[in-house]
Amino acid sequence: MVGTHAGSGVTSLESKLLEHLRCQARGALEGDVATTTRNLVAAAAGGSPPAEVTGSAARWAREGVALETVLGAYHEGVRTGLEFLADAAAGLDADEVVAGSRLLVRVLETVTVAASAAYVDEHRQVAREHQTAAQALVSALLSGYGVTRLARQTGITVASSYQVVALSIPPHEDERRPGIARPSAARRKLRRVQAALATPLGSRALSLLSTDGGTVLVPIDGASAGTPLAMTAEVLELLSAAAEVPVTATVGAGDTARIPELAARGHELLERLLVAGRPPGLYPMADLPEAIGRDAAGYDKPQQARSSVVTSPNDQRIGRTA
Structure with a gap:
Protein backbone atom coordinates (compact mmCIF):
# COMPACT_ATOMS: atom_id res chain seq x y z
CA MET A 1 0.00 0.00 0.00
CA ALA A 127 -34.86 40.78 -8.37
CA ARG A 128 -36.42 42.38 -5.29
CA GLU A 129 -34.39 45.55 -5.83
CA HIS A 130 -35.42 45.72 -9.48
CA GLN A 131 -39.07 45.07 -8.60
CA THR A 132 -39.02 47.84 -6.00
CA ALA A 133 -37.47 50.26 -8.51
CA ALA A 134 -39.95 49.26 -11.22
CA GLN A 135 -42.92 49.70 -8.87
CA ALA A 136 -41.69 53.15 -7.88
CA LEU A 137 -41.45 54.09 -11.56
CA VAL A 138 -44.96 52.74 -12.27
CA SER A 139 -46.32 54.83 -9.39
CA ALA A 140 -44.64 57.89 -10.89
CA LEU A 141 -46.03 57.15 -14.35
CA LEU A 142 -49.54 56.68 -12.93
CA SER A 143 -49.34 59.94 -11.02
CA GLY A 144 -47.57 61.87 -13.77
CA TYR A 145 -44.94 63.23 -11.37
CA GLY A 146 -41.22 62.53 -10.90
CA VAL A 147 -40.93 60.20 -13.91
CA THR A 148 -37.67 61.61 -15.29
CA ARG A 149 -35.92 61.57 -11.93
CA LEU A 150 -36.96 58.00 -11.12
CA ALA A 151 -36.10 56.75 -14.61
CA ARG A 152 -32.61 58.20 -14.16
CA GLN A 153 -32.24 56.68 -10.67
CA THR A 154 -33.49 53.23 -11.64
CA GLY A 155 -31.91 53.03 -15.08
CA ILE A 156 -35.22 51.83 -16.53
CA THR A 157 -36.01 53.19 -19.99
CA VAL A 158 -39.32 55.02 -20.27
CA ALA A 159 -41.11 54.46 -23.58
CA SER A 160 -42.80 57.23 -25.54
CA SER A 161 -46.14 55.39 -25.48
CA TYR A 162 -47.74 52.50 -23.61
CA GLN A 163 -50.59 50.08 -23.56
CA VAL A 164 -52.36 50.73 -20.25
CA VAL A 165 -54.02 47.61 -18.86
CA ALA A 166 -56.36 47.56 -15.84
CA LEU A 167 -56.61 44.03 -14.38
CA SER A 168 -59.12 42.41 -12.05
CA ILE A 169 -58.08 39.08 -10.50
CA PRO A 170 -60.88 37.38 -8.52
CA PRO A 171 -60.18 35.27 -5.44
CA HIS A 172 -58.87 31.76 -5.98
CA GLU A 173 -60.90 28.85 -4.63
CA ASP A 174 -58.24 28.29 -1.95
CA GLU A 175 -58.78 31.84 -0.69
CA ARG A 176 -62.37 30.89 0.21
CA ARG A 177 -61.70 27.54 1.84
CA PRO A 178 -62.04 27.39 5.64
CA GLY A 179 -58.85 26.33 7.36
CA ILE A 180 -56.63 27.47 4.48
CA ALA A 181 -54.04 30.21 4.99
CA ARG A 182 -55.92 32.62 2.72
CA PRO A 183 -53.29 35.40 2.57
CA SER A 184 -50.67 32.82 1.58
CA ALA A 185 -52.91 31.40 -1.16
CA ALA A 186 -53.52 34.92 -2.48
CA ARG A 187 -49.80 35.72 -2.51
CA ARG A 188 -49.01 32.50 -4.38
CA LYS A 189 -51.66 33.41 -6.95
CA LEU A 190 -50.10 36.85 -7.37
CA ARG A 191 -46.58 35.43 -7.78
CA ARG A 192 -47.81 33.09 -10.51
CA VAL A 193 -49.44 35.97 -12.37
CA GLN A 194 -46.30 38.10 -12.10
CA ALA A 195 -44.19 35.22 -13.43
CA ALA A 196 -46.65 34.61 -16.28
CA LEU A 197 -46.39 38.25 -17.38
CA ALA A 198 -42.65 38.02 -18.04
CA THR A 199 -42.56 35.78 -21.12
CA PRO A 200 -45.24 37.31 -23.39
CA LEU A 201 -44.66 40.94 -22.35
CA GLY A 202 -40.90 41.00 -21.82
CA SER A 203 -38.74 42.69 -19.20
CA ARG A 204 -39.69 46.24 -20.24
CA ALA A 205 -43.32 45.83 -19.27
CA LEU A 206 -44.06 47.44 -15.90
CA SER A 207 -46.71 46.34 -13.44
CA LEU A 208 -48.16 47.40 -10.11
CA LEU A 209 -50.28 44.49 -8.92
CA SER A 210 -51.94 43.29 -5.75
CA THR A 211 -53.74 40.02 -5.09
CA ASP A 212 -56.97 41.39 -6.61
CA GLY A 213 -55.54 43.15 -9.68
CA GLY A 214 -53.76 46.34 -10.66
CA THR A 215 -52.16 48.04 -13.63
CA VAL A 216 -49.77 46.82 -16.34
CA LEU A 217 -47.91 49.20 -18.67
CA VAL A 218 -46.63 47.66 -21.91
CA PRO A 219 -44.21 49.77 -24.02
CA ILE A 220 -45.21 50.14 -27.68
CA ASP A 221 -42.40 52.40 -28.92
CA GLY A 222 -39.59 51.69 -31.39
CA ALA A 223 -37.37 50.06 -28.75
CA SER A 224 -39.79 47.11 -28.73
CA ALA A 225 -40.11 46.89 -32.52
CA GLY A 226 -37.86 43.82 -32.78
CA THR A 227 -40.06 41.92 -30.35
CA PRO A 228 -43.54 43.46 -30.49
CA LEU A 229 -45.28 43.32 -27.13
CA ALA A 230 -48.96 43.68 -26.42
CA MET A 231 -51.65 42.60 -24.01
CA THR A 232 -53.93 40.43 -26.14
CA ALA A 233 -56.76 38.03 -25.42
CA GLU A 234 -54.24 35.17 -25.70
CA VAL A 235 -51.90 36.77 -23.16
CA LEU A 236 -54.82 37.35 -20.80
CA GLU A 237 -55.68 33.66 -21.06
CA LEU A 238 -52.13 32.83 -19.99
CA LEU A 239 -52.62 35.04 -16.93
CA SER A 240 -55.94 33.35 -16.19
CA ALA A 241 -54.31 29.94 -16.45
CA ALA A 242 -51.53 31.03 -14.08
CA ALA A 243 -53.96 32.55 -11.59
CA GLU A 244 -56.35 29.59 -12.02
CA VAL A 245 -59.23 32.08 -12.04
CA PRO A 246 -60.75 34.03 -14.97
CA VAL A 247 -59.11 37.47 -15.25
CA THR A 248 -60.90 40.54 -16.62
CA ALA A 249 -59.04 43.50 -18.13
CA THR A 250 -59.54 46.75 -19.99
CA VAL A 251 -56.83 48.01 -22.32
CA GLY A 252 -56.08 51.35 -23.97
CA ALA A 253 -53.00 52.95 -25.51
CA GLY A 254 -51.50 56.40 -25.74
CA ASP A 255 -48.52 58.67 -25.14
CA THR A 256 -46.70 58.33 -21.83
CA ALA A 257 -48.13 61.65 -20.62
CA ARG A 258 -51.65 60.18 -20.95
CA ILE A 259 -51.00 57.21 -18.64
CA PRO A 260 -52.74 58.76 -15.59
CA GLU A 261 -55.83 59.54 -17.67
CA LEU A 262 -55.90 56.14 -19.38
CA ALA A 263 -55.35 54.25 -16.12
CA ALA A 264 -58.11 56.13 -14.32
CA ARG A 265 -60.57 55.56 -17.17
CA GLY A 266 -59.53 51.91 -17.54
CA HIS A 267 -60.13 51.11 -13.87
CA GLU A 268 -63.42 53.00 -13.86
CA LEU A 269 -64.67 51.04 -16.87
CA LEU A 270 -63.34 47.80 -15.35
CA GLU A 271 -65.36 48.42 -12.19
CA ARG A 272 -68.49 49.04 -14.27
CA LEU A 273 -67.93 45.81 -16.20
CA LEU A 274 -67.67 43.83 -12.96
CA VAL A 275 -70.76 45.46 -11.43
CA ALA A 276 -72.69 44.79 -14.65
CA GLY A 277 -71.69 41.11 -14.54
CA ARG A 278 -69.89 41.15 -17.90
CA PRO A 279 -67.98 37.92 -18.72
CA PRO A 280 -64.22 37.73 -18.07
CA GLY A 281 -61.93 38.70 -20.93
CA LEU A 282 -60.10 41.61 -22.54
CA TYR A 283 -62.11 44.76 -23.25
CA PRO A 284 -60.53 47.49 -25.43
CA MET A 285 -61.42 50.87 -23.92
CA ALA A 286 -62.07 52.39 -27.33
CA ASP A 287 -64.91 49.91 -27.88
CA LEU A 288 -66.59 50.36 -24.49
CA PRO A 289 -69.58 52.64 -24.08
CA GLU A 290 -69.35 54.98 -21.10
CA ALA A 291 -72.60 53.54 -19.69
CA ILE A 292 -72.20 49.81 -19.24
CA GLY A 293 -75.09 47.68 -18.08
CA ARG A 294 -76.41 46.08 -21.21
CA ASP A 295 -74.89 45.20 -24.57
CA ALA A 296 -74.58 48.30 -26.74
CA ALA A 297 -74.35 47.09 -30.34
CA GLY A 298 -72.24 44.23 -29.04
CA TYR A 299 -69.29 46.49 -28.20
CA ASP A 300 -69.06 45.56 -24.54
CA LYS A 301 -68.25 41.94 -25.30
CA PRO A 302 -64.65 40.96 -24.61
CA GLN A 303 -62.10 40.13 -27.28
CA GLN A 304 -61.90 36.38 -27.69
CA ALA A 305 -58.75 34.33 -27.96
CA ARG A 306 -58.51 31.44 -30.38
CA SER A 307 -59.10 28.90 -27.62
CA SER A 308 -60.51 29.14 -24.13
CA VAL A 309 -58.28 28.44 -21.12
CA VAL A 310 -60.45 29.50 -18.19
CA THR A 311 -64.05 30.63 -18.61
CA SER A 312 -65.56 30.20 -15.16
CA PRO A 313 -64.39 29.87 -11.57
CA ASN A 314 -66.22 26.53 -11.52
CA ASP A 315 -64.46 25.12 -14.58
CA GLN A 316 -62.03 22.27 -14.15
CA ARG A 317 -58.91 23.64 -12.49
CA ILE A 318 -55.66 23.69 -14.38
CA GLY A 319 -52.32 22.48 -13.05
CA ARG A 320 -51.32 23.30 -9.50
CA THR A 321 -53.33 24.83 -6.68
CA ALA A 322 -52.80 28.30 -5.25
Whole structure:
Protein backbone atom coordinates (compact mmCIF):
# COMPACT_ATOMS: atom_id res chain seq x y z
CA MET A 1 0.00 0.00 0.00
CA VAL A 2 1.29 3.45 -0.82
CA GLY A 3 2.10 5.27 2.42
CA THR A 4 0.26 7.98 4.28
CA HIS A 5 1.95 11.21 5.40
CA ALA A 6 2.77 10.81 9.06
CA GLY A 7 0.16 12.31 11.36
CA SER A 8 -1.76 13.92 8.49
CA GLY A 9 -4.19 11.17 7.53
CA VAL A 10 -3.69 12.20 3.86
CA THR A 11 -2.52 9.56 1.39
CA SER A 12 0.18 10.33 -1.15
CA LEU A 13 -2.42 9.98 -3.93
CA GLU A 14 -4.59 12.61 -2.25
CA SER A 15 -1.57 14.89 -1.97
CA LYS A 16 -0.85 14.45 -5.67
CA LEU A 17 -4.52 15.11 -6.43
CA LEU A 18 -4.45 18.34 -4.44
CA GLU A 19 -1.31 19.46 -6.23
CA HIS A 20 -2.90 18.62 -9.58
CA LEU A 21 -5.94 20.78 -8.78
CA ARG A 22 -3.69 23.67 -7.73
CA CYS A 23 -1.67 23.36 -10.94
CA GLN A 24 -4.86 23.38 -12.99
CA ALA A 25 -5.89 26.63 -11.30
CA ARG A 26 -2.48 28.24 -11.89
CA GLY A 27 -2.53 27.23 -15.55
CA ALA A 28 -5.86 28.90 -16.38
CA LEU A 29 -6.36 32.39 -17.76
CA GLU A 30 -6.52 35.08 -15.10
CA GLY A 31 -9.73 36.82 -14.17
CA ASP A 32 -12.40 34.55 -15.63
CA VAL A 33 -15.01 32.33 -13.98
CA ALA A 34 -13.10 29.15 -14.86
CA THR A 35 -9.94 30.36 -13.12
CA THR A 36 -11.75 31.40 -9.97
CA THR A 37 -13.70 28.15 -9.73
CA ARG A 38 -10.57 26.05 -10.21
CA ASN A 39 -8.91 27.99 -7.40
CA LEU A 40 -11.95 27.43 -5.21
CA VAL A 41 -12.11 23.70 -6.05
CA ALA A 42 -8.47 23.40 -5.01
CA ALA A 43 -9.16 25.38 -1.83
CA ALA A 44 -12.20 23.23 -0.98
CA ALA A 45 -10.16 20.06 -1.54
CA GLY A 46 -7.59 21.45 0.89
CA GLY A 47 -10.28 21.91 3.54
CA SER A 48 -10.99 25.63 3.21
CA PRO A 49 -14.48 26.77 4.32
CA PRO A 50 -17.03 27.59 1.57
CA ALA A 51 -17.11 31.33 2.39
CA GLU A 52 -15.03 32.12 -0.69
CA VAL A 53 -17.38 29.98 -2.80
CA THR A 54 -20.48 31.83 -1.57
CA GLY A 55 -18.86 35.24 -2.03
CA SER A 56 -17.87 34.52 -5.63
CA ALA A 57 -21.27 33.02 -6.49
CA ALA A 58 -23.07 36.09 -5.10
CA ARG A 59 -20.85 38.41 -7.14
CA TRP A 60 -21.51 36.46 -10.35
CA ALA A 61 -25.27 36.53 -9.69
CA ARG A 62 -25.15 40.33 -9.40
CA GLU A 63 -23.03 40.56 -12.55
CA GLY A 64 -25.56 38.46 -14.49
CA VAL A 65 -23.38 35.37 -15.06
CA ALA A 66 -25.71 32.39 -15.62
CA LEU A 67 -25.88 29.82 -12.83
CA GLU A 68 -25.27 27.00 -15.32
CA THR A 69 -22.02 28.69 -16.31
CA VAL A 70 -20.92 28.92 -12.67
CA LEU A 71 -21.78 25.30 -11.83
CA GLY A 72 -20.36 24.07 -15.13
CA ALA A 73 -17.02 25.70 -14.29
CA TYR A 74 -16.97 24.10 -10.84
CA HIS A 75 -17.84 20.71 -12.27
CA GLU A 76 -15.12 21.04 -14.90
CA GLY A 77 -12.59 21.57 -12.10
CA VAL A 78 -13.77 18.43 -10.32
CA ARG A 79 -13.79 16.54 -13.63
CA THR A 80 -10.07 17.22 -14.14
CA GLY A 81 -9.50 15.72 -10.70
CA LEU A 82 -11.43 12.59 -11.63
CA GLU A 83 -9.43 12.22 -14.84
CA PHE A 84 -6.18 12.59 -12.90
CA LEU A 85 -7.41 10.01 -10.36
CA ALA A 86 -8.30 7.56 -13.13
CA ASP A 87 -4.87 7.95 -14.78
CA ALA A 88 -3.02 7.58 -11.47
CA ALA A 89 -5.06 4.69 -10.09
CA ALA A 90 -3.39 1.86 -12.03
CA GLY A 91 -1.41 -0.38 -9.70
CA LEU A 92 -2.28 1.57 -6.56
CA ASP A 93 -4.01 0.34 -3.44
CA ALA A 94 -7.80 0.42 -3.68
CA ASP A 95 -8.08 2.27 -0.36
CA GLU A 96 -6.16 5.22 -1.78
CA VAL A 97 -8.36 5.38 -4.88
CA VAL A 98 -11.48 5.26 -2.70
CA ALA A 99 -10.08 8.04 -0.47
CA GLY A 100 -9.33 10.21 -3.50
CA SER A 101 -12.80 9.59 -4.93
CA ARG A 102 -14.44 10.48 -1.63
CA LEU A 103 -12.44 13.69 -1.51
CA LEU A 104 -13.66 14.73 -4.94
CA VAL A 105 -17.28 13.82 -4.14
CA ARG A 106 -17.04 15.92 -0.96
CA VAL A 107 -15.60 18.83 -2.93
CA LEU A 108 -18.34 18.53 -5.57
CA GLU A 109 -21.04 18.55 -2.90
CA THR A 110 -19.48 21.49 -1.06
CA VAL A 111 -19.05 23.80 -4.04
CA THR A 112 -22.38 22.86 -5.67
CA VAL A 113 -24.49 23.42 -2.55
CA ALA A 114 -22.64 26.54 -1.41
CA ALA A 115 -22.50 28.17 -4.84
CA SER A 116 -26.14 27.38 -5.71
CA ALA A 117 -27.52 28.67 -2.41
CA ALA A 118 -25.48 31.88 -2.50
CA TYR A 119 -26.27 32.51 -6.18
CA VAL A 120 -30.03 32.04 -5.72
CA ASP A 121 -30.11 34.22 -2.59
CA GLU A 122 -28.29 37.05 -4.36
CA HIS A 123 -30.40 36.67 -7.50
CA ARG A 124 -33.57 37.00 -5.40
CA GLN A 125 -32.16 40.11 -3.75
CA VAL A 126 -31.36 41.66 -7.14
CA ALA A 127 -34.86 40.78 -8.37
CA ARG A 128 -36.42 42.38 -5.29
CA GLU A 129 -34.39 45.55 -5.83
CA HIS A 130 -35.42 45.72 -9.48
CA GLN A 131 -39.07 45.07 -8.60
CA THR A 132 -39.02 47.84 -6.00
CA ALA A 133 -37.47 50.26 -8.51
CA ALA A 134 -39.95 49.26 -11.22
CA GLN A 135 -42.92 49.70 -8.87
CA ALA A 136 -41.69 53.15 -7.88
CA LEU A 137 -41.45 54.09 -11.56
CA VAL A 138 -44.96 52.74 -12.27
CA SER A 139 -46.32 54.83 -9.39
CA ALA A 140 -44.64 57.89 -10.89
CA LEU A 141 -46.03 57.15 -14.35
CA LEU A 142 -49.54 56.68 -12.93
CA SER A 143 -49.34 59.94 -11.02
CA GLY A 144 -47.57 61.87 -13.77
CA TYR A 145 -44.94 63.23 -11.37
CA GLY A 146 -41.22 62.53 -10.90
CA VAL A 147 -40.93 60.20 -13.91
CA THR A 148 -37.67 61.61 -15.29
CA ARG A 149 -35.92 61.57 -11.93
CA LEU A 150 -36.96 58.00 -11.12
CA ALA A 151 -36.10 56.75 -14.61
CA ARG A 152 -32.61 58.20 -14.16
CA GLN A 153 -32.24 56.68 -10.67
CA THR A 154 -33.49 53.23 -11.64
CA GLY A 155 -31.91 53.03 -15.08
CA ILE A 156 -35.22 51.83 -16.53
CA THR A 157 -36.01 53.19 -19.99
CA VAL A 158 -39.32 55.02 -20.27
CA ALA A 159 -41.11 54.46 -23.58
CA SER A 160 -42.80 57.23 -25.54
CA SER A 161 -46.14 55.39 -25.48
CA TYR A 162 -47.74 52.50 -23.61
CA GLN A 163 -50.59 50.08 -23.56
CA VAL A 164 -52.36 50.73 -20.25
CA VAL A 165 -54.02 47.61 -18.86
CA ALA A 166 -56.36 47.56 -15.84
CA LEU A 167 -56.61 44.03 -14.38
CA SER A 168 -59.12 42.41 -12.05
CA ILE A 169 -58.08 39.08 -10.50
CA PRO A 170 -60.88 37.38 -8.52
CA PRO A 171 -60.18 35.27 -5.44
CA HIS A 172 -58.87 31.76 -5.98
CA GLU A 173 -60.90 28.85 -4.63
CA ASP A 174 -58.24 28.29 -1.95
CA GLU A 175 -58.78 31.84 -0.69
CA ARG A 176 -62.37 30.89 0.21
CA ARG A 177 -61.70 27.54 1.84
CA PRO A 178 -62.04 27.39 5.64
CA GLY A 179 -58.85 26.33 7.36
CA ILE A 180 -56.63 27.47 4.48
CA ALA A 181 -54.04 30.21 4.99
CA ARG A 182 -55.92 32.62 2.72
CA PRO A 183 -53.29 35.40 2.57
CA SER A 184 -50.67 32.82 1.58
CA ALA A 185 -52.91 31.40 -1.16
CA ALA A 186 -53.52 34.92 -2.48
CA ARG A 187 -49.80 35.72 -2.51
CA ARG A 188 -49.01 32.50 -4.38
CA LYS A 189 -51.66 33.41 -6.95
CA LEU A 190 -50.10 36.85 -7.37
CA ARG A 191 -46.58 35.43 -7.78
CA ARG A 192 -47.81 33.09 -10.51
CA VAL A 193 -49.44 35.97 -12.37
CA GLN A 194 -46.30 38.10 -12.10
CA ALA A 195 -44.19 35.22 -13.43
CA ALA A 196 -46.65 34.61 -16.28
CA LEU A 197 -46.39 38.25 -17.38
CA ALA A 198 -42.65 38.02 -18.04
CA THR A 199 -42.56 35.78 -21.12
CA PRO A 200 -45.24 37.31 -23.39
CA LEU A 201 -44.66 40.94 -22.35
CA GLY A 202 -40.90 41.00 -21.82
CA SER A 203 -38.74 42.69 -19.20
CA ARG A 204 -39.69 46.24 -20.24
CA ALA A 205 -43.32 45.83 -19.27
CA LEU A 206 -44.06 47.44 -15.90
CA SER A 207 -46.71 46.34 -13.44
CA LEU A 208 -48.16 47.40 -10.11
CA LEU A 209 -50.28 44.49 -8.92
CA SER A 210 -51.94 43.29 -5.75
CA THR A 211 -53.74 40.02 -5.09
CA ASP A 212 -56.97 41.39 -6.61
CA GLY A 213 -55.54 43.15 -9.68
CA GLY A 214 -53.76 46.34 -10.66
CA THR A 215 -52.16 48.04 -13.63
CA VAL A 216 -49.77 46.82 -16.34
CA LEU A 217 -47.91 49.20 -18.67
CA VAL A 218 -46.63 47.66 -21.91
CA PRO A 219 -44.21 49.77 -24.02
CA ILE A 220 -45.21 50.14 -27.68
CA ASP A 221 -42.40 52.40 -28.92
CA GLY A 222 -39.59 51.69 -31.39
CA ALA A 223 -37.37 50.06 -28.75
CA SER A 224 -39.79 47.11 -28.73
CA ALA A 225 -40.11 46.89 -32.52
CA GLY A 226 -37.86 43.82 -32.78
CA THR A 227 -40.06 41.92 -30.35
CA PRO A 228 -43.54 43.46 -30.49
CA LEU A 229 -45.28 43.32 -27.13
CA ALA A 230 -48.96 43.68 -26.42
CA MET A 231 -51.65 42.60 -24.01
CA THR A 232 -53.93 40.43 -26.14
CA ALA A 233 -56.76 38.03 -25.42
CA GLU A 234 -54.24 35.17 -25.70
CA VAL A 235 -51.90 36.77 -23.16
CA LEU A 236 -54.82 37.35 -20.80
CA GLU A 237 -55.68 33.66 -21.06
CA LEU A 238 -52.13 32.83 -19.99
CA LEU A 239 -52.62 35.04 -16.93
CA SER A 240 -55.94 33.35 -16.19
CA ALA A 241 -54.31 29.94 -16.45
CA ALA A 242 -51.53 31.03 -14.08
CA ALA A 243 -53.96 32.55 -11.59
CA GLU A 244 -56.35 29.59 -12.02
CA VAL A 245 -59.23 32.08 -12.04
CA PRO A 246 -60.75 34.03 -14.97
CA VAL A 247 -59.11 37.47 -15.25
CA THR A 248 -60.90 40.54 -16.62
CA ALA A 249 -59.04 43.50 -18.13
CA THR A 250 -59.54 46.75 -19.99
CA VAL A 251 -56.83 48.01 -22.32
CA GLY A 252 -56.08 51.35 -23.97
CA ALA A 253 -53.00 52.95 -25.51
CA GLY A 254 -51.50 56.40 -25.74
CA ASP A 255 -48.52 58.67 -25.14
CA THR A 256 -46.70 58.33 -21.83
CA ALA A 257 -48.13 61.65 -20.62
CA ARG A 258 -51.65 60.18 -20.95
CA ILE A 259 -51.00 57.21 -18.64
CA PRO A 260 -52.74 58.76 -15.59
CA GLU A 261 -55.83 59.54 -17.67
CA LEU A 262 -55.90 56.14 -19.38
CA ALA A 263 -55.35 54.25 -16.12
CA ALA A 264 -58.11 56.13 -14.32
CA ARG A 265 -60.57 55.56 -17.17
CA GLY A 266 -59.53 51.91 -17.54
CA HIS A 267 -60.13 51.11 -13.87
CA GLU A 268 -63.42 53.00 -13.86
CA LEU A 269 -64.67 51.04 -16.87
CA LEU A 270 -63.34 47.80 -15.35
CA GLU A 271 -65.36 48.42 -12.19
CA ARG A 272 -68.49 49.04 -14.27
CA LEU A 273 -67.93 45.81 -16.20
CA LEU A 274 -67.67 43.83 -12.96
CA VAL A 275 -70.76 45.46 -11.43
CA ALA A 276 -72.69 44.79 -14.65
CA GLY A 277 -71.69 41.11 -14.54
CA ARG A 278 -69.89 41.15 -17.90
CA PRO A 279 -67.98 37.92 -18.72
CA PRO A 280 -64.22 37.73 -18.07
CA GLY A 281 -61.93 38.70 -20.93
CA LEU A 282 -60.10 41.61 -22.54
CA TYR A 283 -62.11 44.76 -23.25
CA PRO A 284 -60.53 47.49 -25.43
CA MET A 285 -61.42 50.87 -23.92
CA ALA A 286 -62.07 52.39 -27.33
CA ASP A 287 -64.91 49.91 -27.88
CA LEU A 288 -66.59 50.36 -24.49
CA PRO A 289 -69.58 52.64 -24.08
CA GLU A 290 -69.35 54.98 -21.10
CA ALA A 291 -72.60 53.54 -19.69
CA ILE A 292 -72.20 49.81 -19.24
CA GLY A 293 -75.09 47.68 -18.08
CA ARG A 294 -76.41 46.08 -21.21
CA ASP A 295 -74.89 45.20 -24.57
CA ALA A 296 -74.58 48.30 -26.74
CA ALA A 297 -74.35 47.09 -30.34
CA GLY A 298 -72.24 44.23 -29.04
CA TYR A 299 -69.29 46.49 -28.20
CA ASP A 300 -69.06 45.56 -24.54
CA LYS A 301 -68.25 41.94 -25.30
CA PRO A 302 -64.65 40.96 -24.61
CA GLN A 303 -62.10 40.13 -27.28
CA GLN A 304 -61.90 36.38 -27.69
CA ALA A 305 -58.75 34.33 -27.96
CA ARG A 306 -58.51 31.44 -30.38
CA SER A 307 -59.10 28.90 -27.62
CA SER A 308 -60.51 29.14 -24.13
CA VAL A 309 -58.28 28.44 -21.12
CA VAL A 310 -60.45 29.50 -18.19
CA THR A 311 -64.05 30.63 -18.61
CA SER A 312 -65.56 30.20 -15.16
CA PRO A 313 -64.39 29.87 -11.57
CA ASN A 314 -66.22 26.53 -11.52
CA ASP A 315 -64.46 25.12 -14.58
CA GLN A 316 -62.03 22.27 -14.15
CA ARG A 317 -58.91 23.64 -12.49
CA ILE A 318 -55.66 23.69 -14.38
CA GLY A 319 -52.32 22.48 -13.05
CA ARG A 320 -51.32 23.30 -9.50
CA THR A 321 -53.33 24.83 -6.68
CA ALA A 322 -52.80 28.30 -5.25
